Amino acid sequence: MIENGSYEPPSVSDLSSWATEFGLTHPVMADPGIATSWNYISTVDASGSIGLPTLHLIGPGMEVLAVNEGHISASMIEAHLPE
Numbered sequence: 001m002i003e004n005g006s007y008e009p010p011s012v013s014d015l016s017s018w019a020t021e022f023g024l025t026h027p028v029m030a031d032p033g034i035a036t037s038w039n040y041i042s043t044v045d046a047s048g049s050i051g052l053p054t055l056h057l058i059g060p061g062m063e064v065l066a067v068n069e070g071h072i073s074a075s076m077i078e079a080h081l082p083e
Contacts, residue, residue, distance in 0.1 A: 001014065001015055001018055001028060001029070001030055001031065002031055002032060002033075002034050002037070003032065009030060009032035010030045010032070014030075015028045015029075015030060016028075025074070026057075026077060037056070055067070055068050057076065057077060057080060059080065065080040066080060
């Protein structure tokens, strides 16, 4: 999450509320200033804009396992779990 509804860096409470609202059970990261997200963004349009929200499923070795504009479902996460 880049910012909260007041355009401020998100608090732990903001992250928790957002995850609850969308039924997320995986950790949600605060990324004020979008510094970390830029490392994983693979599509930027001609104006330099990215699609938001974009969720990244990051593996244990910091590899990008999945990118989705919108919600990453439980089935998408489960598809990347070791057998």
